[in-house]
Amino acid sequence: MTPRMPTGERLAIAAFFAAYVAAVTWPGLTLVNRVHPLVLGLPFVMAWIAAWLVAAGLVLWGVDRRARARRHASGDDGAAPAGR
Amino acid sequence: MERWVWVTLILAGYLAVTLAIGLAAGRRSSDTVSGYVAADRDFGLLVMYFVTGASVFSAFAFLGGPGWAYSRGAAAFYILSYGVLGMAPWYWLGPRVAEVGRRRGYVTQAQLLAGRFPSRLLSVLIAALTLVAFVPYITLQMRGAGIVIEAVTDGHIPLWAGAALAYGIVMLYVIFAGVMAVGWTNTFQGVFMLVIAWSLGLYLPVKLYGGVGPMFEAILAERPELLTVPGLTASGEPWTWGGYSSAILVSAVGLQMWPHLFMKAFAARDDDTLRRTVILFPTFQLFLIPVFLIGFSGVLFPQAPPDGPDSILPFMVLSTGMPALVVGLFCAGALSASMSTGDALLHGAASVVVEDGVRPFWSLSDAQQRLLMRVLVVAVGAVAYVFALDEDSSLVELLLGSYGIIAQLAPPVVAALYWRRATTAGALAGLVGGSAVSVFFYLNGHLRPFDLHEGVLGLLAHVPLLVLVSLATPPQEAPHVRAFVEERGGSAEPASPAASAHSTPREHP
Numbered sequence: 116m117t118p119r120m121p122t123g124e125r126l127a128i129a130a131f132f133a134a135y136v137a138a139v140t141w142p143g144l145t146l147v148n149r150v151h152p153l154v155l156g157l158p159f160v161m162a163w164i165a166a167w168l169v170a171a172g173l174v175l176w177g178v179d180r181r182a183r184a185r186r187h188a189s190g191d192d193g194a195a196p197a198g199r
Numbered sequence: 200m201e202r203w204v205w206v207t208l209i210l211a212g213y214l215a216v217t218l219a220i221g222l223a224a225g226r227r228s229s230d231t232v233s234g235y236v237a238a239d240r241d242f243g244l245l246v247m248y249f250v251t252g253a254s255v256f257s258a259f260a261f262l263g264g265p266g267w268a269y270s271r272g273a274a275a276f277y278i279l280s281y282g283v284l285g286m287a288p289w290y291w292l293g294p295r296v297a298e299v300g301r302r303r304g305y306v307t308q309a310q311l312l313a314g315r316f317p318s319r320l321l322s323v324l325i326a327a328l329t330l331v332a333f334v335p336y337i338t339l340q341m342r343g344a345g346i347v348i349e350a351v352t353d354g355h356i357p358l359w360a361g362a363a364l365a366y367g368i369v370m371l372y373v374i375f376a377g378v379m380a381v382g383w384t385n386t387f388q389g390v391f392m393l394v395i396a397w398s399l400g401l402y403l404p405v406k407l408y409g410g411v412g413p414m415f416e417a418i419l420a421e422r423p424e425l426l427t428v429p430g431l432t433a434s435g436e437p438w439t440w441g442g443y444s445s446a447i448l449v450s451a452v453g454l455q456m457w458p459h460l461f462m463k464a465f466a467a468r469d470d471d472t473l474r475r476t477v478i479l480f481p482t483f484q485l486f487l488i489p490v491f492l493i494g495f496s497g498v499l500f501p502q503a504p505p506d507g508p509d510s511i512l513p514f515m516v517l518s519t520g521m522p523a524l525v526v527g528l529f530c531a532g533a534l535s536a537s538m539s540t541g542d543a544l545l546h547g548a549a550s551v552v553v554e555d556g557v558r559p560f561w562s563l564s565d566a567q568q569r570l571l572m573r574v575l576v577v578a579v580g581a582v583a584y585v586f587a588l589d590e591d592s593s594l595v596e597l598l599l600g601s602y603g604i605i606a607q608l609a610p611p612v613v614a615a616l617y618w619r620r621a622t623t624a625g626a627l628a629g630l631v632g633g634s635a636v637s638v639f640f641y642l643n644g645h646l647r648p649f650d651l652h653e654g655v656l657g658l659l660a661h662v663p664l665l666v667l668v669s670l671a672t673p674p675q676e677a678p679h680v681r682a683f684v685e686e687r688g689g690s691a692e693p694a695s696p697a698a699s700a701h702s703t704p705r706e707h708p
Contacts, residue, residue, distance in 0.1 A: 132284070132287060135284060136284065136447075136448075136451075139280040139284075139447060140280075140443075140444035140447055140448070141440035141441070141443070141444045142440075144428055144444075145440075148427055148428050149427075150415065150419050150423075150426045150427075153412050153415060153416075155411070156404075156410060156411030156412035156413075156414075156415065157411065157415070157488070158273075158415055158419075158426050160273065160276070160426075160427070160428055161273075161276055161279070161488075161491075164276055164279050164280050165279065165485065165488060167280075167283075168279065168280075168282070168283045168481050168484060168485065169481060169485075171283045171284070171287060171481060172283065172478060172479075172480070172481035172482070175287060175290055175477060175478045176478050178290070179290075179474055179475075179478055
């Protein structure tokens, strides 16, 4: 379908999402479970959770850019209904 | 004129526009099952973005979100935590699902599963599961709509009439225009939800406290327990870390497994549309921040909402002296949240029951299927409406419980697309065993270790069952598996020219 993602990139993505899960659940979240300093007026812990959410969006965007570049290099625009 | 009259007029205008959009959208799809259920696989990015965001965030997020922040404080942050975690795997899974769907003519989740794991029992199980999970979900959306309309019209339009009005309109456009109407009305409703949430969520703290920061400082001084995770339970006791963390996990695993969301993968125009929808989802999800701010703004308000925490949002709008126009628009925003999920649920329930509960046993023509789906939209809507009039809070419990069962659909979906060695017996054993464990701990909540969500416990039983029973039974034949699982470094079975046609009969090799 699409050129395969390099193993290093796979590991990096898996590591990022594992870190995301760890950062917003017990015990990771206990480390940042405080109100001060307020970030944009929000309690620190709330801003922390929101920051991971935004970071995940950016990571996926970066993944997509690289995947697109690979598809482009292999002469496939990835947009055809059949996917190839 | 009195305020409620103005509000009613704005509301009527909003409902009229929604209906017009819904009916007009239907003219764009073909008269086939594929058109009614999967929009001829032609949803573009704009519609996919809003259909995803607006279907995920229901009346529960729009009314329940502020209610949680108001009464349970930081416990609400779990809702902010799981959405993107649940959506991200869809960047990879979604296009795989869509590709197999195009090739084999699938329009529902159970068709995909019963395609890889041929079993009518599996198909019927999923159809039954969908119905059991959807009826309370639709009921809550209807109640949400009725509550909001009753509140902002000062009781001149009672709950039963408001719910009937809003959902009469939803049924009309779902019956006549199917998923096209769901998609385009959700686009309109999604814009409404975002604008209302952000403007109200920033306005209330500024008006009442002089800013978001000062509001949290004030809450910290008087109710510090509300600002520390994991917050409080519904009865005001401190919530447990096990409960909080496992709620995030089970919700993330279950999110995309909700059949009405899963099915939209079959409606996307192409793979890039699906991937971009996932990438953009966090921008929609961020609207939970102002939604929580609305709830927090009520914490130190002198009066409490008369109808419980879930009515904090309409209560705040009505008690802060806003003009009728703003009240009316807010009401339309809340209705949007309710209706944009309710329509997808009604449509999803009818589609799944026909495609997965009926078709494996009786062969129906394309026209008969569509007729039966429309009848079911009315039937499911009517049942949910009867429940909605009954003030039975156990429905909320039922909905929370159903998340544990919906999450059990994740392992077989992943196995169907990525694990060559998975077998039908394994998939069935896992699904039945996992669901049974989940239901057992739901009914016996006090037995749950570490206050873990019953769905997580179900998954802990599910995955080993799936793996062990699969390995103990003979592997599926290689050509069959190749149609679902991508070859390493290569592609799955090439598409046959006829396969992309609408609703080809299901293959049972």
